[in-house]
Amino acid sequence: MQKTENMAGGMSYRTMNGIDTSHIMKYLEGTNENSSIQIFLKNRDYYIASANKTISRLELTKKG
Structure with a gap:
C-alpha cells in the first residue's frame, strides 16, 4: 500500500495529501451499521x- 492509500470494505482507495477526509471517514471505514x-x-x-x-x-x- 502506498502512503496515500487506505483500506475500506476490503478495497483500497487513494487520497490526495492535504485533503480533509474526516467527514467521510466513518462511511469509508464502515464504522456504522448503515x-x-x-x-x-x-x-x-x-x-x-x-x-x-x-x-x-x-x-x-x-467460440474463437
Whole structure:
C-alpha cells in the first residue's frame, strides 16, 4: 500500500495529501451499521459483475 492509500470494505482507495477526509471517514471505514451494509452491497455487486464479465470472456474464447 502506498502512503496515500487506505483500506475500506476490503478495497483500497487513494487520497490526495492535504485533503480533509474526516467527514467521510466513518462511511469509508464502515464504522456504522448503515455504511457497513452499503459497503457490503457495493462490494457484492462489484464482485458479481466482475465474475460475470470473466465468465463472458471465457465463453468468447471457447467460440474463437
